[in-house]
Amino acid sequence: MSEWDEGWDEAPRAHVNTTKQNILRKKRIIARRRRRRFFGCLFLLVLAAALMAGLLFVGYAAYSWGTELYHDCQTMYAAYTERQKARRGEISPAFDGYTNVLVLGLDAGASEEGEPTGTHADTVLFLSMENATGRVRFITIPRNTWVTYPTEQGGHGKIRDLYALGGAPLVVRSVRTLLGGVSIHQYVTVDMQTFADLIDALGGIDLYVESDMNYDDPEDGTAIHLEQGYQHLSGEQAQQYLRYRSPELGEVGRVQRQQKFVRALYRRLLQVRTIPKLPAIAEILRDRVDTSAEIFDSAHLAHVVRALAADEPQSLMLPGSPAHGDASIWMPDDSGIEKKMDELFVLDASALGTE
Secondary structure (H helix, E strand, O other): OOHHHHHHHHHHHHHHHHHHHHHHHHHHHHHHHHHHHHHHHHHHHHHHHHHHHHHHHHHHHHHHHHHHHHHHHHHHHHHHHHHHHHHHOOOOHHHOOEEEEEEEEEEOOOOOOOOOOOOEEEEEEEEEEEOOOOOEEEEEEOOOEEEEOOOOOOOEEEHHHHHHHHHHHHHHHHHHHHOOOOOOOEEEEEEHHHHHHHHHHHOOEEEEEOOOEEEEEOOOOEEEEEOOEEEEEOHHHHHHHHHOOOOOOHHHHHHHHHHHHHHHHHHHHOOHHHHHHHHHHHHHHHHHOEEOOOHHHHHHHHHHHHOOOOOOOEEEEOOEEEEOOEEEEEEEOHHHHHHHHHHHOOOOHHHHOOO
16 A cells, blocks of 8 residues: 555544544533532532521421410410409409509508508599590599498408508409499509609699698607698698698598699699609609509500590599598498499490490
8 A cells, every 4th residue: 555545544534533532522521511510409409408497497496486475475464364353353344445543542650549550541542544535534532431341251441441451452342342343454552752752753733722731640740731822832741731631621621632632733744844754753653653554554554644635634522421420431322423433434335244
């Protein structure tokens, strides 16, 4: 074979080798791409599975935490409901349009003869706020009102003595019965020193003192000395004004002064200049005033306070008369009380039947 023939024969073989190499190189490139895509998809699947597992874990943890929190809230609310039931008794749906509060002013001074020892309710005030209008009405109950004790032992006595026997819940039960089954949503108790400090924090009260008031009792340390005329009363002076009993009107005059003072206090609370004093007042209320209200009641009470009307509160004294033979005792007039309660409260008759 000639050299020319050999050269001609080698050229196709070189071309074939080059083509094979190109094909092999392309196959390797395609294989690498496939491996990359495979590992890429595998990584995405693993990442998606990890994310899904993480989401499931977080979701389960959130569900478990939410369930636990829900049960805790249910338990707390159930305990709150039981405490409130023990403190204030059953609440009738007929009074859902009102927020009724019993305010007790406490006196830890010397007990009178025949009274139980301990702290007594020197002021008993039933306060009612109409939720829709913000109108306020209150009933002043003389401290020596004669009541049947709402206890297993029964008996009779002055309403002021009930606090010494069973605290505020016992007074609440007595007032509920006294006022014909009215629902009392909350109670507030304030001792004399705290009351005086609240009035001072408010900046005092402007009031007309009807006559000179002078009284001293060395036994319990009472000293009352106020001059007739317009006065700017400090906390201590306001306390003296409310405790004084004139020889002419006795307990009736004392109740009338309480009503007059509450109206003046209400006007003072609604004044713009009271706003900067609210933090100091709130601190005293939080730290030194005992109340049945709890965190579950805060939203409703805040709404009621914001809605208070500027109109002067309607006030009345518990219908009754002095007892024969002892003018210091106040005997309730049941028919008169029923009539006044019907005037004060417009109730849903259908709700009354659900209690």
